[in-house]
Amino acid sequence: MIGIDGHVHPEVETVNPYRPHRARITSIVDLTDNEKLFELRLIDEESRAEFSHSAGQFVEVSIFGVGEAPISISSAPSKQGFIELCVRRAGDVTGALHDMRCGDIIGIRGPFGRGFPFEQMKGSDVLLVAGGLGIAPLKSLINHIHDERHAFGNVTILYGSRTPSEILFRRQFEMWQHRDDFDMVLTVDQADETWTGEVGLVTKLFDRIDVDPSNTYGAICGPPVMYKYVIAEMRKKSIDADRIYVSFERRMKCGVGKCGHCGVGHQYACVDGPVFNYWEAMNLQEAI
Amino acid sequence: MFFRMIDKDRLPDLVRGLAAEFEVVGPVAKGDSFVYAELEGPGDLRLDFDSTLLPPKEWFMPPRERIMRFATADNEVVDCEVDAPPRVLFGVHPCDVNGLQLMDNVFLGDRPDPYYKARRENTLIVGVNCQPSDTCFCNAWGTDETHWGFDIFLSDLGPDYFVSVRSVKGAELIDRHVESREITHQDTRRFQEVTARFKASFPEPLDTSQLPLLLDAKFDSPVWDELGERCLSCGACSMVCPTCYCFDVKDVLDPDHAGGERVRVWDSCMFRDFAAVAHGANFRESRSSRVKYRYYHKQWGYLSKFERVLCVGCGRCTRACLAGINPPEVIAALQGAMSREEVAAE
Incomplete structure (x- = not known):
């Protein structure tokens, strides 16, 4: 799209932090009555190659028609090509995810936030x-x-x-x-x-x-x-x-510091956290 | 920046000229109030407006907007199109121009929001000077003037406008659509006189000294309990605020459930479930904690990232609040407030 000043717009189709990438569920392990471990593989090769995270970061799980939920990544960064999420059945999105089967496709955005150093x-x-x-x-x-x-x-x-x-x-x-x-x-x-x-x-x-x-x-x-x-x-x-x-667990909705839901003290958990050191956390009102 | 003079009776030429190329939106009368709406002709434009019910943000992030269409089978995105027609926002007060710049920090900075960005880039801003109303406190933040964030800015000198031209596009529009002349030293003097009268018409500015520090030092002050008692959690303050940018995202299914749309809607940290997480924990369950958070974020959270407070003193929340809660009183109360320890000691 060309803007009125003649410069080209960001491609809304490709550079869009809200657009989920499709991922296939490659394995489901029942951990307890309420928790399952999902292994996911991004379908698009390019997205898969680009995906790299640090321990402590999270993704937004996106199921169209239901919504999105922030879930921390359980697998190590070294486990390339696959993303493991340990998910408790707690709300709409996690409930829908629990009802899915191996081979089903969900959406993933991220990884987001600051992990452990x-x-x-x-x-x-x-x-x-x-x-x-x-x-x-x-x-x-x-x-x-x-x-x-x-x-x-x-x-x-x-x-x-x-x-x-x-x-x-x-x-x-x-x-x-x-x-x-x-x-x-x-x-x-x-x-x-x-x-x-x-x-x-x-x-x-x-x-x-x-x-x-x-x-x-x-x-x-x-x-x-x-x-x-x-x-x-x-x-x-x-x-x-x-x-x-x-x-910290907070209500991370957008993952990119815009929607405001995960405010903790003067910071946003989704971009400034979710991992904070205790000195930082002491300076965040109502964090602990 | 350079400047031009435009006679007042030539202004309709500019509006008509713009209308040939753009959707022209400006302040129009609605009952006893004003709103931004698409102009049908230059006659609709009411540059004598005091304020508008909703701030200009609705033209960049609508109260409800589709951010994508999806197909539920295989969780597929169908499209992420954004509706961003070439538009001119004609008649924006300095507070609101500043408000848009504060929104820009969030939506155009790190990981830009493509929907906001497309509209921002496709919208020209014509600023206009104003007179303070009894709810204005922009002079507390220095947002009673603006030097950026517009294409042209009109300062009313009586028979004519002193026009500040900020962008190439703004300069072109004036060249193409309206008769103008160069400024003289006399015009600059008249501009300074109008500015001086404007500045002098404000009451004393609010005492905002050490506000971020006080928000921490008096975090436990009973002031917040009293405000929490009064607050109705209606969220009107956020909806009318030119700098409140929080949103929620919802999926709306088509009747056949085969597809649907993901929509973004304005949200407010005043709403009860704003900070609630899935299994029932709510990090701001009490009304007092939510009122406090709104002020805390505006005067300190945002400041810690962008070095400006997230308020432009437009006074809309003062007029909208059914419980009579308003920033000047909250800030004054906080300045004078006792901490919980002091209350206990009395």
Whole structure:
């Protein structure tokens, strides 16, 4: 299109941040009664080649006729060509996605936002704490660390779930638990007769870990209520505020800092976050 | 920038000339108020308007617009066409010209919005000076004047207009459509006198000192509780605001469900579910938290990114609010407000 000043308009058809790219569902794994792991492959080769993300970023899942929902990417950036999303059935879009089958086509926009500072974390110990579905973005980070394991010191993963049956990625966790180079501890709020592990909130696990405060990065993701308590535990271990990273869930609608829905303090979670360090988060009103 | 003088009785020539090439939109009377509407002739144009019910943003981001058509089978985009006819917005006050520039920062900056951009590039802006009404407070932000963001700007000197010409297209339009002459030193003097009278007609500007800092320091002030009690969450303040840009996106299916359209509609952070997420958490459930967020974002959030406040002092929200909430009073209340600790100590 030619504008009135004679210059050419941006091609609305191609350079459009709101236009989803089609992706095929290549695998669906039932994780729990409410959560499934979807593996997606972008159909257009060019989009597929261009797609690269960092751990902690998210995409907008777009199902025409239903709408869009922001979902964090669970797969590591190194898993090229495929995107993994761990999705809870929570609303219209995630409900529609849960009803889909392998081979069905959905839309994807993104990746959006600022993820974890992977390069900056290299050379340090990493302490990752997840509650429930909060493991989804952290799994991307853990897998990425796994791919470059030699570049990191001790890696500790603390994961809390309400009940044993709600534990996500159980097989993957068992694998990490059996490796020498990952310390992984699971805990549940309420045990059942099958459970032989820890019982209690994830903060309880801090009693049994050693942290080198001068050389540790923290990464936290979980339900909103969890942050305050986990951050307090990390601060007790003397980890600096700007080395504790948190990922926030907000209502990211457009993903490109325009629609206003994901405002947190003076920032937008979709472009300035969703990952913030604790110093930044302390300066965001009502963030924690 | 260069300047021309146009006699007032020649102005209809310009409007008629523009109408041959463009859709000409300007302030027209509607009941006791004014609205921007397509002119049927120069006689409709009311450059003596005080303000319009809706700001010019509706011509760049309509209240409801289709952003794409889709086919549900295989989740396919059918088209993303944008309707952006060549248009002139004739008669925009300095506050609203500034308002558009603030919208530009969001929609034309990082990852530009193609719909807004196409309309912005296809629309000429003819600015016009104004007289402050009793709800105006543009002098608090310096948005009572503008030096950018228009093609030509008309300053009313009585019998004639002192015309600032900003763009090539603006210069061409004047050359082609209206008789004009060069300015003289005398014209510049008259322009300065009119400007001085305009500036002097404002009451004292609002005290906006250290506003971003105060918003943080008094974040817990009971002022917000009181405002939350009064606010009706109707969102009228956002709809009439020349700088409120928030939107929602909805899918509307055709009756056969084979296709449909994805539409964008104006939204407001005053609405209850604005910050709610899927499984029930709502980050701004209370009305006071929403009123506070609107001010916080306008006076600090936006400022932290673009170094300007997201308000141009047009006074539309003051006139629209059924609960009588308005920026000058909120800001004055915040300046004088006690923190929660101070209240508790009394």
